[in-house]
Amino acid sequence: MNAVYDPHAFAPFAVTVDLAVLTVRGGALHVLLIRRGQEPYAGAWALPGGFILPRESAETAARRELAEETGLAPELVEALHLEQLRTYSEPDRDPRMRVVSVAFTALVPDLPEPAATGGGDADRARWVPVDEAVGLAFDHAVILADARSRVGSKLEYTCLATAFCPPEFTLGELQAVYETVWGTALDRPNFRRKVLATPGFVEAVPGAARLTGGRGKPAALYRPGPATALHPPLLRPTEGHQR
Numbered sequence: 075m076n077a078v079y080d081p082h083a084f085a086p087f088a089v090t091v092d093l094a095v096l097t098v099r100g101g102a103l104h105v106l107l108i109r110r111g112q113e114p115y116a117g118a119w120a121l122p123g124g125f126i127l128p129r130e131s132a133e134t135a136a137r138r139e140l141a142e143e144t145g146l147a148p149e150l151v152e153a154l155h156l157e158q159l160r161t162y163s164e165p166d167r168d169p170r171m172r173v174v175s176v177a178f179t180a181l182v183p184d185l186p187e188p189a190a191t192g193g194g195d196a197d198r199a200r201w202v203p204v205d206e207a208v209g210l211a212f213d214h215a216v217i218l219a220d221a222r223s224r225v226g227s228k229l230e231y232t233c234l235a236t237a238f239c240p241p242e243f244t245l246g247e248l249q250a251v252y253e254t255v256w257g258t259a260l261d262r263p264n265f266r267r268k269v270l271a272t273p274g275f276v277e278a279v280p281g282a283a284r285l286t287g288g289r290g291k292p293a294a295l296y297r298p299g300p301a302t303a304l305h306p307p308l309l310r311p312t313e314g315h316q317r
Contacts, residue, residue, distance in 0.1 A: 087172035091136040092123035092214065094159065094221035095180045097201070098238050098254050104201040105218060106188065107210075108143045111197030114169050115211035119202070121218065123175070124194060132158075132176045140180075143196040145189020154180045155237060159221055167213045179221045181237040226255050231307040233275055236298040242279050244293040245269060246286060256310050268308055274301025 095106040107119045122143045126135040133156055141151045159177040167173060188199035204222060208215070228234045229252060236243075238251040249265045269275055276296040283292035 090175045092121045103204045108196035109198040112195040118211040120211035121214045142194045144199040242295045274299040
C-alpha cells in the first residue's frame with residue numbers, strides 16, 4: 075500500500091533570494107549593499123534580497139527586491155542580466171526559521187548611487203568596495219565571496235567582462251575590468267592582441283574614438299561582439315607572470 079502524503083510531516087520553511095550586484099568604480103570592484111532596518115541584524119549591512127512571494131519565480135522576486143530596497147529605477151533593474159549563483163541551505167543560516175536562499179549575481183557598468191533611503195526592510199543602500207564589505211548579516215559574506223570567485227573564473231572563458239563596461243568602451247577600459255576583478259596587472263600589448271584575436275569578443279565602432287587622458291591620439295571604441303564564450307580562453311596570469 076502506498077503511503078499517503080502528509081504535508082504536516084514536514085517542517086515549514088521559507089525561500090528567499092539574495093543578490094550580489096557587482097560593478098567597477100574608481101578602479102575597485104564594488105558590491106551593492108543595503109543596511110537592514112529590521113531585526114534580525116538591524117543596522118548591519120547585507121546583500122539586497124528578501125522572501126519569494128507565493129506566485130513569484132525566484133528571478134521575479136530578485137528583481138522586485140532589488141528595486142524596492144535600493145531605489146534603482148525599475149527599468150534599469152529589469153534590464154539587468156541576472157545569473158543564478160547557487161542555493162544556500164544551512165539549517166541555521168537565519169535565526170528566525172529555516173530559510174533556503176537562491177543567490178544571484180548581476181554584473182553592471184558603473185551605476186548611479188542608489189536612493190538615500192531604502193525600501194522594504196532596508197533603511198539605506200550604497201556601493202561598497204568588495205574588500206571593505208565586512209561584518210555582513212546572515213551568511214552574506216560567504217555568498218559575496220562565492221560570487222567574486224565565480225566572476226573571476228568566468229572572465230577566463232566567457233565574454234562576461236563586457237557586462238562591466240558601458241555600451242561602447244576602449245580596450246583600456248576592458249583591460250581595467252580584468253585587472254580589477256583578478257587583482258593583477260596585465261601586459262597591455264598582449265591583452266590587446268589576445269582580445270582582438272578572439273573571434274566575436276568585441277567589435278570596433280566605425281569612426282568612433284575617445285580621449286582617455288594624457289597625450290596621444292584618441293582611443294578606438296568597441297562594443298560587445300556576438301560571442302558568449304572565448305576560444306581560446308583568456309587565462310588569468312599565474313603568480314609572478316603577466317600575460
